[in-house]
Amino acid sequence: MDRAALRLILLVYFYFCVLLMSQQKQNVDIYSFYINSTVTSRYATTVITSRVANILNESQEIQFEVKIPKNAFISKFRMTIEGKTYDGVVKEKEAAQQQYNQAVSRGQSAGLVKSVGRTLEDFKTSVTVAAFSKVTFELTYEELLKRRLGKYELLINAQPMQPVADFKMDLHIQEKPGISFLEVKGDLSTGDLANAIKTTRADKDAWVTFYPTRDQQTTCKSCGENGLNGDLLVTYDVERRNPKGEVMVSNGYFVHYFAPSDVPRIPKNVVFIIDRSGSMHGRKIDQTRLALLRILSDLDEDTNFGLITFDNEVSLWKRELLKATETNLENAKSFVKEIRDRGATDINAAVLAGVDMISRHPREGTASILILLTDGDPTTGETNIEKIMANVKEAIGTKFPLYCLGFGYDVNFDFLTKMSLENGGVARRIYEDLDADLQLQGFYDEVAVPLLTDIQLKYPGGTNLTKTSFSLYFNGSEIVVSGQITDNSVESFTTEVIAVSKGSNVTYQDTIMTKDPSDVPPENEDFMQRLWAYLTVKQLLERQVLLKGEEKEDEKEEALQLSLKYQFVTPLTSMVVTKPQEGEVEVADKPKEGGEPPRPPAPPAHSSRFLLPVVGQSKPLCFDVPVPHKLRLLQDSASEFSVNGESMTGQNGCRKIAFHYKTNHHLTISTTSIRYHDGQNHVEFLWGQEPTQHNTEDVSLILRTNEIDVTMGNIRVIILLHKENGDVFLWPAVQQQPKDVKLTGILGESEIQGSQTPTLKINDQEVSASWVDATDYRLSSKPVIKCWLVSFYAAMQRDISDFTVTEL
Numbered sequence: 001m002d003r004a005a006l007r008l009i010l011l012v013y014f015y016f017c018v019l020l021m022s023q024q025k026q027n028v029d030i031y032s033f034y035i036n037s038t039v040t041s042r043y044a045t046t047v048i049t050s051r052v053a054n055i056l057n058e059s060q061e062i063q064f065e066v067k068i069p070k071n072a073f074i075s076k077f078r079m080t081i082e083g084k085t086y087d088g089v090v091k092e093k094e095a096a097q098q099q100y101n102q103a104v105s106r107g108q109s110a111g112l113v114k115s116v117g118r119t120l121e122d123f124k125t126s127v128t129v130a131a132f133s134k135v136t137f138e139l140t141y142e143e144l145l146k147r148r149l150g151k152y153e154l155l156i157n158a159q160p161m162q163p164v165a166d167f168k169m170d171l172h173i174q175e176k177p178g179i180s181f182l183e184v185k186g187d188l189s190t191g192d193l194a195n196a197i198k199t200t201r202a203d204k205d206a207w208v209t210f211y212p213t214r215d216q217q218t219t220c221k222s223c224g225e226n227g228l229n230g231d232l233l234v235t236y237d238v239e240r241r242n243p244k245g246e247v248m249v250s251n252g253y254f255v256h257y258f259a260p261s262d263v264p265r266i267p268k269n270v271v272f273i274i275d276r277s278g279s280m281h282g283r284k285i286d287q288t289r290l291a292l293l294r295i296l297s298d299l300d301e302d303t304n305f306g307l308i309t310f311d312n313e314v315s316l317w318k319r320e321l322l323k324a325t326e327t328n329l330e331n332a333k334s335f336v337k338e339i340r341d342r343g344a345t346d347i348n349a350a351v352l353a354g355v356d357m358i359s360r361h362p363r364e365g366t367a368s369i370l371i372l373l374t375d376g377d378p379t380t381g382e383t384n385i386e387k388i389m390a391n392v393k394e395a396i397g398t399k400f401p402l403y404c405l406g407f408g409y410d411v412n413f414d415f416l417t418k419m420s421l422e423n424g425g426v427a428r429r430i431y432e433d434l435d436a437d438l439q440l441q442g443f444y445d446e447v448a449v450p451l452l453t454d455i456q457l458k459y460p461g462g463t464n465l466t467k468t469s470f471s472l473y474f475n476g477s478e479i480v481v482s483g484q485i486t487d488n489s490v491e492s493f494t495t496e497v498i499a500v501s502k503g504s505n506v507t508y509q510d511t512i513m514t515k516d517p518s519d520v521p522p523e524n525e526d527f528m529q530r531l532w533a534y535l536t537v538k539q540l541l542e543r544q545v546l547l548k549g550e551e552k553e554d555e556k557e558e559a560l561q562l563s564l565k566y567q568f569v570t571p572l573t574s575m576v577v578t579k580p581q582e583g584e585v586e587v588a589d590k591p592k593e594g595g596e597p598p599r600p601p602a603p604p605a606h607s608s609r610f611l612l613p614v615v616g617q618s619k620p621l622c623f624d625v626p627v628p629h630k631l632r633l634l635q636d637s638a639s640e641f642s643v644n645g646e647s648m649t650g651q652n653g654c655r656k657i658a659f660h661y662k663t664n665h666h667l668t669i670s671t672t673s674i675r676y677h678d679g680q681n682h683v684e685f686l687w688g689q690e691p692t693q694h695n696t697e698d699v700s701l702i703l704r705t706n707e708i709d710v711t712m713g714n715i716r717v718i719i720l721l722h723k724e725n726g727d728v729f730l731w732p733a734v735q736q737q738p739k740d741v742k743l744t745g746i747l748g749e750s751e752i753q754g755s756q757t758p759t760l761k762i763n764d765q766e767v768s769a770s771w772v773d774a775t776d777y778r779l780s781s782k783p784v785i786k787c788w789l790v791s792f793y794a795a796m797q798r799d800i801s802d803f804t805v806t807e808l
């Protein structure tokens with residue numbers, strides 16, 4: 001590639017630096033920011049209160065923006081300005097839209113920007129506030145915490161946009177059976193901020209407070225000038241002394257949590273149906289292989305399993321299900337390693353082959369599960385979705401559940417949801433991300449240990465019940481049923497669960513006295529009614545894809561009426577916020593997860609920016625490494641030492657970095673794990689584990705929080721793990737290089753001779769440069785510094801192709 005052409009490419013990628021700068025100072029003071037969350041028997045109600053002053057001598061627009069969990073429903077929003085309150089009102093979606101349109105046509109409104117991420121969605125609004133006046137924003141949302149893999153997770157995001165003098169987060173969890181364990185995690189719990197967290201536990205209650213000082217809000221690892229930015233994640237579980245479950249009754253409503261763990265595991269039959277069509281190309285197929293290999297390693301010996309891969313052809317690993325013996329697993333792993341992407345997508349033929357295979361296997365005393373993983377629409381064979389669903393439903397005939405995993409954003413997720421629900425399973429999205437393999441494995445872990453099948457729950461005297469029949473119950477999950485009690489004056493309430501355990505029928509029957517004093521504090525009295533409403537609306541909405549005609553309309557109407565009654569912002573409703581400015585309104589919707597990637601718009605493509613201090617001048621030089629490449633970062637041929645990194649489109653830094661030393665030492669660092677092999681022994685660390693060390697004669701690995709310090713021979717390199725805007729990436733920082741050796745590679749070229757007057761010269765060549773901002777990722781505090789941006793060629797005096805390697 002000649003010089004001119006390269007420069008052109010660099011100009012294209014130049015885009016990136018714009019992102020780093022725009023951080024305008026606001027003339028507003030967020031003087032108080034509270035997050036209070038109360039969890040009563042898994043039902044979480046969170047209130048965010050932000051008090052903001054306009055410190056400008058003229059009126060201005062003040063924004064309020066928060067992120068809330070995707071599963072939650074917003075149930076209240078209020079603004080208070082100069083003693084007057086403005087409450088958001090939940091209305092039917094179309095009515096809200098009409099009101100909004102009218103306002104727009106009068107030129108009085110702007111829409112609410114909403115987006116949806118993997119676990120959080122945005123709520124954003126703004127209001128004009130007079131000079132030196134104040135506004136209070138208050139947002140409430142509610143959600144029922146779901147038990148997964150033996151725990152509940154309460155996720156709270158805090159991102160007030162500036163350091164706040166009075167910042168408080170108060171979380172209170174009350175669980176009648178007692179709390180068995182509780183842990184506080186998330187990036188807001190790391191480093192210095194950990195000192196601001198206080199956990200207090202009693203038998204049935206736990207309080208977590210997080211009161212970081214203003215100082216702590218600016219100096220912590222994940223925060224900067226804009227203050228806190230991150231999550232607090234409280235995970236916990238409750239005691240389960242009563243295998244019949246936990247029943248609570250309050251004000252004519254009840255909830256039953258059923259999660260026995262004293263039951264033996266049921267051996268399972270499982271068939272994995274894996275899409276290997278062309279669209280799985282690249283990372284998706286790599287991650288799928290990786291996940292399958294791990295899943296296979298975890299199979300219990302009494303599992304019978306089958307593997308099917310498909311594109312326009314369907315390939316069976318073996319015609320029958322086989323026991324998960326060591327030999328069979330080894331064979332299966334070899335098959336998995338050979339999975340390659342190609343061809344079109346024949347979902348119909350593949351699923352039917354899976355049904356056929358699993359149906360031929362004896363099911364007595366077992367739990368059978370089909371798992372379909374696909375990333376696209378059916379494109380060959382039977383492509384009519386209705387027909388595929390009819391075929392699959394008929395073939396399965398309610399004998400076992402079908403779980404569908406939709407990989408990425410090109411999938412028709414509605415189709416997968418419908419097909420799973422029709423066949424007693426669930427559909428799950430697998431987000432196209434660095435941790436997709438872990439998402440896949442996580443899903444498998446959730447269904448790995450079936451304890452009961454064909455579960456029926458009965459509540460004599462109960463009415464308006466949520467779902468009461470479940471095909472499978474897995475260890476680590478929980479069945480929740482809520483309802484109303486017809487006769488509120490009865491003294492006792494009975495629950496009955498009938499299910500099939502490993503080869504036998506089991507019954508759990510329990511009676512509780514409804515007149516026992518309830519542990520629910522009076523201010524929380526209506527929580528159970530709201531819990532019932534929340535669960536009912538969720539389930540009605542979920543069932544929508546399955547229904548047709550009148551029944552569908554009836555259930556939709558029911559969900560709508562409940563949403564309106566309880567003021568939930570659901571897919572059927574919107575919240576209308578009328579602002580103090582005459583007639584101006586805003587409308588908040590529950591965003592729908594669609595075909596679009598949920599990320600904030602990123603520049604079309606950007607590259608990694610490495611910073612190099614330049615000899616002969618005090619100002620650093622920086623350059624962009626253009627397209628995704630596998631690159632030689634550092635090399636010392638004399639000591640057989642090299643470091644290679646793999647970058648990728650749309651992300652900073654590297655996703656993977658490999659060290660090689662003296663032919664037998666290999667260290668591979670990814671954004672999830674660190675693996676080291678010295679020719680004989682394997683060592684594996686995980687990011688986020690306890691700090692640890694591994695030292696041998698001339699190799700030292702020191703793992704700290706978010707960095708690993710690597711010394712091989714006399715070269716020392718630190719690899720930092722950065723998390724930014726949902727991206728996770730690695731960044732190398734050379735700490736120590738021997739004086740007498742000539743290092744090569746992108747980070748080894750330290751001997752650039754530069755001068756700056758009157759024009760910037762590198763090795764006596766005049767180069768064009770611009771004075772830009774760049775984030776210095778070589779430090780965990782990520783300071784933004786100024787540097788001269790030059791082209792890659794100018795900095796390195798060589799083409800990028802001279803630094804690319806084929807293998808990490």
Ligand SMILES: *[C@@H]1O[C@H](CO)[C@@H](O)[C@H](O)[C@H]1NC(C)=O
Pocket residue numbers: 034035036047049168170
């Ligand atoms: C939230 O918690 C703070 C601090 O404990 C308390 O002062 C405040 O009254 C609480 N607000 C609400 C709405 O519960």
Ligand SMILES: *[C@@H]1O[C@H](CO)[C@@H](O)[C@H](O)[C@H]1NC(C)=O
Pocket residue numbers: 057058
């Ligand atoms: C606000 O203050 C600035 C100077 O601090 C002054 O120039 C400006 O006229 C003031 N604006 C108003 C609306 O009073």
Ligand SMILES: *[C@@H]1O[C@H](CO)[C@@H](O)[C@H](O)[C@H]1NC(C)=O
Pocket residue numbers: 150261263264265449475476
């Ligand atoms: C179910 O999970 C619990 C804890 O998570 C564990 O103690 C128990 O052994 C598991 N049961 C089976 C059958 O694996």
Ligand SMILES: *[C@@H]1O[C@H](CO)[C@@H](O)[C@H](O)[C@H]1NC(C)=O
Pocket residue numbers: 463464484
């Ligand atoms: C609950 O069920 C009763 C009948 O058993 C019915 O009349 C009532 O409307 C239901 N309530 C709701 C909110 O669905």
Ligand SMILES: *[C@@H]1O[C@H](CO)[C@@H](O)[C@H](O)[C@H]1NC(C)=O
Pocket residue numbers: 503504505
């Ligand atoms: C379980 O109950 C069902 C229906 O009542 C019956 O058909 C079946 O034989 C029972 N199974 C066992 C193992 O007792």
